Amino acid sequence: MKWVTSPPASxxxxxxxxxxxxxxxxxxxxxxSMEVEAAVARGLLVPDDGQDPExxxxxxxxxxxxxxxxxxxxARDHLDGEVVVVSFGACASTGGPYWDAPTVTKGIDQLLPVxxxxxxxxxxxxxxxxxxxxxxxxxx
Amino acid sequence: MRLVPRDEWxxxxxxxxxxxxxxxxxxxxxxxxxxxxxxxxxxxPGSAAAEVIVAALPADDLRIDSAVPVYxxxxxxxxxxxxxxxxxxxxxxxxRPLLLRTGxxxxxxxxxxxxxxxxxxxxxxxxxxxxxxxxxxxxxxRARPLGVLDGWPDEGGRP
Amino acid sequence: xxxxxxxxxxPDACTSCMLCVRECPTWCxxxxxxxxxxxxxxxxxxxxxxxxxxxxxxxxxxMYCGICVDVCPFDALEWAPDHDYGAxxxxxxxxxxxxxxAWLAPP
Numbered sequence: 001m002k003w004v005t006s007p008p009a010s011x012x013x014x015x016x017x018x019x020x021x022x023x024x025x026x027x028x029x030x031x032x033s034m035e036v037e038a039a040v041a042r043g044l045l046v047p048d049d050g051q052d053p054e055x056x057x058x059x060x061x062x063x064x065x066x067x068x069x070x071x072x073x074x075a076r077d078h079l080d081g082e083v084v085v086v087s088f089g090a091c092a093s094t095g096g097p098y099w100d101a102p103t104v105t106k107g108i109d110q111l112l113p114v115x116x117x118x119x120x121x122x123x124x125x126x127x128x129x130x131x132x133x134x135x136x137x138x139x140x
Numbered sequence: 141m142r143l144v145p146r147d148e149w150x151x152x153x154x155x156x157x158x159x160x161x162x163x164x165x166x167x168x169x170x171x172x173x174x175x176x177x178x179x180x181x182x183x184x185p186g187s188a189a190a191e192v193i194v195a196a197l198p199a200d201d202l203r204i205d206s207a208v209p210v211y212x213x214x215x216x217x218x219x220x221x222x223x224x225x226x227x228x229x230x231x232x233x234x235x236r237p238l239l240l241r242t243g244x245x246x247x248x249x250x251x252x253x254x255x256x257x258x259x260x261x262x263x264x265x266x267x268x269x270x271x272x273x274x275x276x277x278x279x280x281x282r283a284r285p286l287g288v289l290d291g292w293p294d295e296g297g298r299p
Numbered sequence: 300x301x302x303x304x305x306x307x308x309x310p311d312a313c314t315s316c317m318l319c320v321r322e323c324p325t326w327c328x329x330x331x332x333x334x335x336x337x338x339x340x341x342x343x344x345x346x347x348x349x350x351x352x353x354x355x356x357x358x359x360x361x362m363y364c365g366i367c368v369d370v371c372p373f374d375a376l377e378w379a380p381d382h383d384y385g386a387x388x389x390x391x392x393x394x395x396x397x398x399x400x401a402w403l404a405p406p
Contacts, residue, residue: 100257119358131385265321269332269349
């Protein structure tokens with residue numbers, strides 16, 4: 001089966017000087033993605049300026065179905081260099097409220113290694129920033 | 141709501157379409173004791189005119205004519221209804237599964253279909269603090285998850 | 300109305316009645332308890348109370364509906380405003396009783 005995928009459309013940086021230069025590629029699949037947009041609206045994230053980042057984060061925000069799982073892997077492969085995967089919200093982490101659905105993947109850690117989980121349904125925009133900093137500051 | 145004989149489903153839809161109700165708002169199914177019902181709602185764009193028609197399917201013969209020749213927009217709805225309820229829409233031009241991978245077994249939205257995830261995963265509410273050594277034993281209090289059927293999951297369950 | 304923060308537990312208020320565990324739509328709460336006999340002075344018979352041994356919420360599954368907070372007859376579950384509790388592992392999203400109790404503790 002062929003899948004139509006493109007690189008994640010929206011790439012952001014953390015606003016302000018938080019000590020990390022990161023590009024956050026938001027793979028928005030469901031309502032959690034609205035909170036990523038809320039983080040942009042509040043100025044916690046700013047559009048990517050194209051400079052060379054220290055880290056690249058693939059932020060999976062939303063419900064992943066088994067049908068969509070190849071697209072998540074494809075999105076990771078579309079990003080350059082080492083990619084840190086962060087699971088944003090209950091659905092991406094475990095399947096969330098849909099954990100019993102036969103079509104829903106019970107957490108993206110079944111597909112690819114996950115460096116950090118941000119809990120919430122949906123998480124607040126501040127939780128996104130906190131979760132990203134947790135992941136990036138722990139790294140060498 | 142209008143009950144329609146199953147054999148006249150497409151004829152009735154064609155007549156509704158000809159009368160100006162050209163937009164298919166919804167097509168789905170409902171499970172009843174005797175079998176399934178296919179439900180369609182058609183509307184006249186730009187007005188409040190609408191009609192809901194229902195056709196009953198016996199449990200042992202879940203087939204009905206596809207509405208796609210009359211309402212092309214029914215194709216997506218029928219693909220979803222087919223895989224979720226196990227109904228065959230005869231004459232559908234492209235009856236591929238929509239969301240489910242093949243080989244998943246019983247149609248998920250049928251009442252008799254047990255969600256495998258809820259069978260594999262022990263229900264934490266089964267625990268009874270006054271008798272911690274006898275988890276799962278019959279109790280005066282409710283010891284069954286909300287929304288599951290009697291006899292679940294061992295006896296297949298009936299509503 | 301929730302603040303979408305975190306759900307805190309007040310262990311002393313919990314009677315292990317299991318209501319929250321059984322009402323949770325995502326099955327994200329688990330509880331362990333055992334019965335104990337308490338002899339009250341002057342009482343003819345000892346009475347049985349449930350003693351809470353363990354309580355955990357899996358915030359990887361929780362949908363923050365607040366039903367557990369609403370349904371608790373003794374207000375042992377409360378909303379707290381904290382939101383910074385991400386984890387590096389899936390297991391880290393499961394918070395045991397001690398951690399749940401700390402969300403409401405004075406700083």
